[in-house]
Amino acid sequence: MNYPIWQLDFAGGGLLIAAMAIIHVYVAQFAVGGGLFLVLTEAKGLRENNAGILDFIKKHTRFFMLLTMVFGAVTGVGIWFTISLLNPAATSTLIHIFVFAWAIEWVFFLGEIISLFIYYYTFGRLDDRTHLTIGWIYFGCAWMSLFVINGIIDFMLTPGSWLETGGFWGGFFNPTFWPALFFRSFLAIMIAGLFGFMTATFLKDEDLRLAMVRFSAKWLLAPFILFLGSAWWYKAALPPALETMIFDRLPGLQPFMSAFVLCSALLVLGGLIMAVRMPSRMSRTLAMAMLIIGLIYLGSFEFIREKGRKPYVINNYMYANSIKKADLAGITAGGVLSSAKWVKNREIQDDTLYQAGAEIFTVLCQSCHSTGGLLNDITKRARFIPSDKLEAFYTSMGRERNYMPPLACNPAERQALTAFLTTVVRE
């Protein structure tokens, strides 16, 4: 409403955010759990006076640094870029409410960089105790980054008392803050195990490889029960209406739920198989497969969490199409074309019906629907609704179809939208 909209067509419907976010979160979670993996593995090597383990963890740190500090850090910036391009109003809201939370996260990010560089470059050059201390500082900073980001992410799902008070702390320590923090912390430890497989299976010494693969398997399997427990706590902490929406109402979430359950079983099974002695090539292949399963696992969860907010982008405050809940009635009465800043067709004429409809679609629908793309393709969805039934469909939005925002259009704009949708389907 407030901002111009990047016309994406095929890549619309949140595809770019999903792609960027899932990849980044996977690496970012590794940056947290992997930090703990570094120090505890080094401590194990020192305790056992095992040069092989110490050499392994130095190489693993190099891999860790190259992945998290380059790919992880830049895709983190990439998420900012992406959400500000695709949903600037929600991004602006989050930035303005939580500016100092983001700033605190930046401080920990700085601490992560300095400590990780020092940790990597001082293997064998600092005394053991100091080196481990640097590693713990890295992990502390990484986990605190998670702590801060967790508050902001879960604010979007459950804004809590912020909706009434507008207070920073009520929004930050929102109803799902603690279960989500435990959930993500355990997940981060499990992901550390998955990446541990990746580097351990490349070890040439067979005994050391097996020992490190089994060690990594413990990282994957040991927190699993606690992880499932925190998932249950997370679910229980959801407001009843939101829980119903996610688990019963949203039509598109079932495949992701199934994928999450299936991947849980596959990860446990794969973790057990990894602990069996096998040829290095086979273990490397399996490690890669496990990493991909882990990505699907995390992706499923993130999809459930993201889509679970529907019809909102910030629950009970701002709809996915950037209209604030409080503004909806006024916009509907006055018309979206009068209210939106970045539209050309403020008046609907017979010869501009299609163009006006296209603009309405862009403003109200593109945030969730692509045109001919992968996510929520409008051409496929509208095809199954006869044009004379579209009006009834519009009315059901925000009611029977409460996973969609109410359509903020006046009657003339509804006609224009129908003209556009039926044309798009015909094309």
Added chain:
Amino acid sequence: MDPHLLIPNPDAIPVHWLWLQLLLTLTTALHLVAMNIMLGSGVIALFTPFWLGDAVHPMRRSIARTLPFTFAFTINLGVAPLLFLQVLYGQFFYTSSILMAFFWLSIVALLIIAYYSAYIFSFKYETLGRGPLFIGVSVLLLLIISFFFTNNVSLMQLPETWVRYFDDKSGWLLSLGDAALLPRYLHCIFSAVALGGLFVAVLYEVKKRRGNAAADGERWIRHGCTWFTVASIFNFGVGFWFLGSLPPETYSAATVEGRIFSVMMLLSVFGIVKAVTSAQVHRVFPAAAWAIATVFFMTVARDVLRMAYLKPYFSLSELPRVSQYSPLIIFLVLLGAAGFVCWWMLKTVWNAKEVSS
């Protein structure tokens, strides 16, 4: 169409805008110093072999070792000003980013490639880094990224050009019609090359003072100072071109912004003259201190210039405010604590290096 009507409504800020402006200016200056070192030392590593041949490898290797650090700090120190910019100018910045969305988002991919290319240049210097390929890719992509950044800065402060969106909504707009675009961009690039040169000189000066200078250390101190001096002299010319391309009302002495801008310009000229004269006699640390001070003055000038550009549309004092100061206090406390821990880590590693050397 009246551009005023297109400007999005801003959200409320939680503290007085001066706090946010102060943080924006400080962190932007830090980011610019890191970015200048990263890009400038990369340019020097790329081009010096063309006239010095193999003799340049010791110096190039030193740059290669530092590039992963300068990349990491440039990105990290870029996050903070990006944050504070969004809080103060989000309604302009988001809009301009969307208008050039394709280019803006491409920065993510370009930066990842540039970063990994720099790592290859660094970690595999002897086998892959001696040629121009990896550092060339890195520098080229950084130059492209800088160009996109300059475009965004330009677009965000020219709302009168935003109506072009209605002809092209696909995110392919740039600010090529802005007469100040090219000199602004070149001013940044020459500044980076100058500071990159000074960084090389500082690097070898530090090595010398720590007693582990290479035999040709003095040569590279002189070499770095020469890059700094030549690039700074060129940048004087580009700076005046940039100044001439600005709308006169942006630096008019009749306005507060114009007066602050003029003072900052004078301080910048003074600072860079002091830096160049110090570099000429190879007094590297005073030169670096004056150069960093100049970056700070230029950053203030830059921020004031933005205010002047946007004055017909917006003033920071108009931003709505719903005060909540406790998060700011927590941030400042944690910043101080983190500063102490980082200082301890750096001191520890510095002392350890002395022992090992």
